[in-house]
Amino acid sequence: MKRLFKGGRVVDPANGRDGLFDVLIDGDRIVRVAKDIPPDGAHVVDVPAGFVVVPGLFDMHVHLREPGQEHKETVATGTASAVVGGFTAVACMPNTTPINDNAGVTEYILQKAAQAGLARVYPIGAVSKGSNGDQLADIAELRAAGCVGVSDDGRPVKTALLMRRALEYTAMFNMPVLEHCEDPSLKGEGVAHEGYHASTLGLRGIPGVAESIMAQRDIALAELTGGAVHICHMSAMESLRAVREGKGHGARVTCEVAPHHFTMTDEALASPVSYDTNVKMNPPLRAAADRDEMLKGIADGSVDCIATDHAPHHYDEKKVEFDVAPFGIVGLETCVPICFDRLVHPGLITLSRLIELLSVNPSRILNVASGALSDGAVADITILVPDLQVTVDPARFKSKSRNTPFGGWQLKGGVAATIVGGRTVYMNDAAAGAGRFK
Amino acid sequence: MTTRQVEAPPISALRHKDLLGISDLTADEILLILDTAEAMREIGDRPIKKVPALRGKTVVNLFFEASTRTRTSFEIAEKRLSADTLNIAATASSVVKGETLVDTALNLEAMAPDMIVLRHAASGACHLLSRICRAGIINAGDGMHEHPTQALLDAFTIREHKKSIAGLKVAIIGDLLHSRVLRSNVQLLTKLGADVWVSGPPTLMPAGIERQGVRKTTSVDEAVEGADVVMLLRLQIERMQGMFFPSLREYFTVFGMTRERLKLAKHDVIIMHPGPMNRGVEIDSEVADGPYSVILEQVSNGVSVRMAVLYLLAGGAEHETAV
Numbered sequence: 001m002k003r004l005f006k007g008g009r010v011v012d013p014a015n016g017r018d019g020l021f022d023v024l025i026d027g028d029r030i031v032r033v034a035k036d037i038p039p040d041g042a043h044v045v046d047v048p049a050g051f052v053v054v055p056g057l058f059d060m061h062v063h064l065r066e067p068g069q070e071h072k073e074t075v076a077t078g079t080a081s082a083v084v085g086g087f088t089a090v091a092c093m094p095n096t097t098p099i100n101d102n103a104g105v106t107e108y109i110l111q112k113a114a115q116a117g118l119a120r121v122y123p124i125g126a127v128s129k130g131s132n133g134d135q136l137a138d139i140a141e142l143r144a145a146g147c148v149g150v151s152d153d154g155r156p157v158k159t160a161l162l163m164r165r166a167l168e169y170t171a172m173f174n175m176p177v178l179e180h181c182e183d184p185s186l187k188g189e190g191v192a193h194e195g196y197h198a199s200t201l202g203l204r205g206i207p208g209v210a211e212s213i214m215a216q217r218d219i220a221l222a223e224l225t226g227g228a229v230h231i232c233h234m235s236a237m238e239s240l241r242a243v244r245e246g247k248g249h250g251a252r253v254t255c256e257v258a259p260h261h262f263t264m265t266d267e268a269l270a271s272p273v274s275y276d277t278n279v280k281m282n283p284p285l286r287a288a289a290d291r292d293e294m295l296k297g298i299a300d301g302s303v304d305c306i307a308t309d310h311a312p313h314h315y316d317e318k319k320v321e322f323d324v325a326p327f328g329i330v331g332l333e334t335c336v337p338i339c340f341d342r343l344v345h346p347g348l349i350t351l352s353r354l355i356e357l358l359s360v361n362p363s364r365i366l367n368v369a370s371g372a373l374s375d376g377a378v379a380d381i382t383i384l385v386p387d388l389q390v391t392v393d394p395a396r397f398k399s400k401s402r403n404t405p406f407g408g409w410q411l412k413g414g415v416a417a418t419i420v421g422g423r424t425v426y427m428n429d430a431a432a433g434a435g436r437f438k
Numbered sequence: 439m440t441t442r443q444v445e446a447p448p449i450s451a452l453r454h455k456d457l458l459g460i461s462d463l464t465a466d467e468i469l470l471i472l473d474t475a476e477a478m479r480e481i482g483d484r485p486i487k488k489v490p491a492l493r494g495k496t497v498v499n500l501f502f503e504a505s506t507r508t509r510t511s512f513e514i515a516e517k518r519l520s521a522d523t524l525n526i527a528a529t530a531s532s533v534v535k536g537e538t539l540v541d542t543a544l545n546l547e548a549m550a551p552d553m554i555v556l557r558h559a560a561s562g563a564c565h566l567l568s569r570i571c572r573a574g575i576i577n578a579g580d581g582m583h584e585h586p587t588q589a590l591l592d593a594f595t596i597r598e599h600k601k602s603i604a605g606l607k608v609a610i611i612g613d614l615l616h617s618r619v620l621r622s623n624v625q626l627l628t629k630l631g632a633d634v635w636v637s638g639p640p641t642l643m644p645a646g647i648e649r650q651g652v653r654k655t656t657s658v659d660e661a662v663e664g665a666d667v668v669m670l671l672r673l674q675i676e677r678m679q680g681m682f683f684p685s686l687r688e689y690f691t692v693f694g695m696t697r698e699r700l701k702l703a704k705h706d707v708i709i710m711h712p713g714p715m716n717r718g719v720e721i722d723s724e725v726a727d728g729p730y731s732v733i734l735e736q737v738s739n740g741v742s743v744r745m746a747v748l749y750l751l752a753g754g755a756e757h758e759t760a761v
């Protein structure tokens with residue numbers, strides 16, 4: 001079946017487009033993007049005014065929890081959450097039970113993703129067996145099974161030597177190592193950003209340099225080996241400084257920032273609710289200066305991607321003392337509204353730059369053929385509504401978990417529809433006209 | 439009472455259901471508790487040390503950390519006010535069977551206690567309970583966060599000796615980083631206008647402590663010089679040696695409170711310690727047992743202060759029973 005999206009604004013930075021274009025789809029492919037394409041028998045969808053057609057969004061850092069932690073999330077619920085959030089693809093971290101350190105687990109995840117038939121799932125394999133940091137996992141086998149990167153996320157790659165080997169080895173596949181930067185000794189038993197607020201509340205601190213020291217190690221090793229390192233969920237200004245410097249030297253380093261790290265600060269530990277376990281994540285919410293630096297990096301181009309670090313946890317797991325609650329919050333369904341409200345509408349970045357952060361660059365870093373509305377490309381498309389008024393209601397999340405600090409936030413900007421392989425997998429009832437994409 | 443003329447609270451009741459920390463109290467509320475504690479102390483001097491103020495009320499002492507001193511003090515306070523008390527020590531309860539803090543609290547709630555006195559190793563544990571319990575929560579020490587009744591009894595003791603707290607130089611010395619006594623005292627003393635100095639090894643200095651209105655120095659001499667009050671904090675020596683400071687001997691040399699060092703303070707300085715003390719580590723026995731020490735008074739004042747807190751939270755001045 002052919003569909004023609006007519007007359008909408010198309011923002012497609014990979015092809016240098018931002019203007020009114022028609023998009024013709026046939027089956028799972030984009031046939032053509034051009035002005036005034038004749039219908040020629042295609043089903044015509046008049047794109048409502050105020051809607052924007054963009055390449056499918058790609059969240060390169062999520063935890064789908066399956067196999068093994070299905071009480072938190074499954075591939076089915078996680079991808080349902082993704083498409084509500086406007087994401088046509090996600091990359092899922094290997095810290096499942098068992099760890100995704102072999103082709104069997106990778107294939108299992110991909111099979112579940114195919115059954116769900118919602119967002120595309122790109123597994124990230126483990127760097128080391130069991131993510132223990134002792135021996136390299138079978139990386140070629142993981143890649144052959146469908147992994148697009150490797151990471152020991154949840155923890156850093158244990159030693160500099162193993163990181164060096166991983167970067168050397170993955171370079172032969174042109175595949176990045178995604179690093180959870182954290183010096184374990186500096187993190188210690190920390191649960192919150194080291195500073196005034198943690199101090200006053202009697203919470204053990206994690207300084208920003210616990211992250212940046214590891215980022216510096218990894219960037220130095222990327223330079224040495226020619227391998228590609230990607231700094232996950234960057235939170236500290238010192239890390240961004242290291243990334244900028246590394247990029248200046250030509251190191252193959254990229255980085256991502258999560259929405260909570262460019263919106264919130266450690267003040268949230270104390271108010272509006274003190275010791276709210278939904279503001280406990282790792283890396284922690286940092287000082288205002290760090291948050292502002294993340295915004296600066298997003299604006300000036302030194303930050304490559306926005307990724308949510310979607311980390312679902314069961315209600316019971318979070319309803320405990322702050323010290324013992326698990327780290328992490330869900331993020332897929334709040335990302336787009338936050339990005340519009342805090343980045344695009346205040347004029348910090350253009351919509352085109354946002355699409356680079358949420359689609360073009362993740363695709364490029366993981367070498368996945370997406371992130372562009374090119375003729376002949378797979379029809380992964382997101383329809384955005386920049387002016388949609390959104391109130392975050394965790395009770396309505398499609399994710400199995402509701403651990404978010406954004407409940408009740410009123411934001412401007414949202415998703416109208418999500419199209420994966422030419423098939424509309426999500427339409428937002430709250431966006432008038434979204435039903436046309438059925 | 440002379441102190442009343444100096445610092446008399448214009449209020450007669452607390453607005454709160456809980457006492458989670460000094461950070462929730464205004465200066466007036468602190469003064470109200472201290473004044474009420476003075477009235478309560480008189481009960482302890484009577485031949486029959488009991489009043490019916492909390493008759494028919496149930497108070498649960500829920501202690502997840504061993505603390506004979508604080509628990510006993512609360513228990514005596516509760517009994518003097520005629521409350522029905524129930525002691526639950528974590529090891530003896532279902533906590534060992536993997537029940538969560540929330541479950542334990544909800545099970546207690548089913549028995550409709552009026553107050554829960556909670557001691558717990560996690561900062562914020564009392565806040566968690568206050569959000570789910572109808573009973574009033576009294577924080578008897580939560581992790582590294584606060585220990586409000588300790589700070590109140592410290593203030594009560596200081597006031598006895600110095601009349602007013604405003605303008606006093608108070609030096610707090612020791613393991614600042616892990617101390618809930620420090621955090622409560624800093625809140626309280628700064629609210630009442632004291633000039634608070636904190637000192638200890640830089641490795642045990644909480645980040646951003648100076649933003650709480652105190653002055654910090656690694657020189658104990660500087661902190662003690664001209665001090666009206668010197669308060670020493672306990673070191674948890676088992677877990678600290680080697681990482682936070684090289685040895686107990688070196689700690690005592692650099693930070694220990696000796697008679698020699700104390701000469702820098704005012705001639706009528708008082709020495710305080712929340713206990714239990716490590717003699718020869720943070721404090722020399724000569725000082726602990728010397729004429730300036732009010733350490734044992736702190737212990738006995740604890741009962742009066744805890745009576746005041748229980749009384750005010752359980753209904754305070756609205757309660758018909760006179761003390």
Ligand SMILES: [Zn+2]
Pocket residue numbers: 153154155180232233282
């Ligand atoms: Zn991580």
